[in-house]
Amino acid sequence: MKFPLRSTIQIGSYVAKQKRAGARFPLVLMLEPTLACNIACIGCGKIREYESNKARLSVEECVDAGVQCPAPVVSICGGEPLVYKGIEDVVAGMLEMQKNIELCTNALKLQEFLSVFKPNPRLTFVVHLDGMREIHDYICDYQGLWDLAVDAIKAARAEGYRVTTNTTIFKETKVEDVLQMMDYLTNEVGIDGMLVAPGYQYSQIDPNLTMTRAEHEQKFKIIKAAARKNGYRWLASPVYQEFLAGERKLACAPWGSITRNPYGWKGPCYLLTDGIFPTYDALLDGIEWDEYGPGNDDRCEHCAIHSGFEPSAAFEAASNLKDTVRSTVWTLTG
Ligand code: SF4
Numbered sequence: 001m002k003f004p005l006r007s008t009i010q011i012g013s014y015v016a017k018q019k020r021a022g023a024r025f026p027l028v029l030m031l032e033p034t035l036a037c038n039i040a041c042i043g044c045g046k047i048r049e050y051e052s053n054k055a056r057l058s059v060e061e062c063v064d065a066g067v068q069c070p071a072p073v074v075s076i077c078g079g080e081p082l083v084y085k086g087i088e089d090v091v092a093g094m095l096e097m098q099k100n101i102e103l104c105t106n107a108l109k110l111q112e113f114l115s116v117f118k119p120n121p122r123l124t125f126v127v128h129l130d131g132m133r134e135i136h137d138y139i140c141d142y143q144g145l146w147d148l149a150v151d152a153i154k155a156a157r158a159e160g161y162r163v164t165t166n167t168t169i170f171k172e173t174k175v176e177d178v179l180q181m182m183d184y185l186t187n188e189v190g191i192d193g194m195l196v197a198p199g200y201q202y203s204q205i206d207p208n209l210t211m212t213r214a215e216h217e218q219k220f221k222i223i224k225a226a227a228r229k230n231g232y233r234w235l236a237s238p239v240y241q242e243f244l245a246g247e248r249k250l251a252c253a254p255w256g257s258i259t260r261n262p263y264g265w266k267g268p269c270y271l272l273t274d275g276i277f278p279t280y281d282a283l284l285d286g287i288e289w290d291e292y293g294p295g296n297d298d299r300c301e302h303c304a305i306h307s308g309f310e311p312s313a314a315f316e317a318a319s320n321l322k323d324t325v326r327s328t329v330w331t332l333t334g
Pocket residue numbers: 252253254268269270271272292293294299300303304305307308309
């Protein structure tokens with residue numbers, strides 16, 4: 001199974017119930033308790049978007065975000081969540097609400113926290129890994145980080161934690177390097193899954209780093225074929241895989257991932273900030289959602305990021321029987 005059974009059933013029932021209700025609904029809450037980070041990746045638009053990275057949410061505000069937003073999955077990102085004082089209380093509060101937590105980390109401090117948290121099927125450490133040693137250390141601008149991250153993944157898994165990785169593909173990324181990493185993680189490290197998605201063309205990032213749609217589709221055709229052939233645990237649903245490889249069109253459903261950060265509830269998505277609102281309800285009412293996505297807004301033209309399109313892939317899969325069956329089989333196998 002790709003995900004723990006209890007979480008799979010919970011999320012499936014949530015989607016079915018919300019679809020019956022007919023309104024827009026989020027699958028994921030992207031919670032940024034702090035924008036501070038202990039590294040400065042060259043591929044990170046966040047560190048360039050915000051002039052001050054000192055702003056932080058209180059623990060109470062973080063937990064309240066989980067109360068306001070019904071999404072069953074909470075991706076705790078940022079910034080580096082493990083530099084946020086009180087992260088263990090945020091995680092405990094979310095677990096109490098039966099949320100499924102994806103705690104994104106560069107793994108610099110992960111080993112310190114293995115005795116702070118307890119393994120729980122609803123808690124996944126998502127370790128940033130942008131390829132094998134050389135490219136990862138280059139993208140993160142931190143020599144030795146790849147080795148630290150791989151050691152932390154092994155230590156966390158040895159203690160019974162669920163661990164996945166998150167890889168962003170840039171223009172300079174060689175597909176062979178990504179496949180080598182997927183092979184290494186699958187066969188030598190052992191991993192619960194790998195997120196692999198293209199980077200977004202932030203205006204704050206060097207445009208030479210990110211790809212056009214045609215460029216990333218070429219790379220993902222190869223990744224899709226290799227993942228299938230070699231049985232890599234790529235955490236991309238069949239519909240999202242086909243979209244990445246340019247085999248089908250997908251509209252963006254930006255409300256599928258809702259972002260809460262120290263400045264408020266921001267929209268339309270994790271990447272674009274056209275509005276900041278005081279509450280979750282105000283964000284849902286305040287954004288003209290239909291004005292976004294490829295074909296609607298120039299900034300969306302080459303976007304295929306995970307937080308924008310994996311929820312829309314899930315919504316699409318729930319809308320027709322063939323994709324429902326394929327997605328269910330994919331979730332229950334491997
Ligand atoms: S296409 Fe990308 S940039 Fe545009 S709204 Fe969706 S997630 Fe945001």
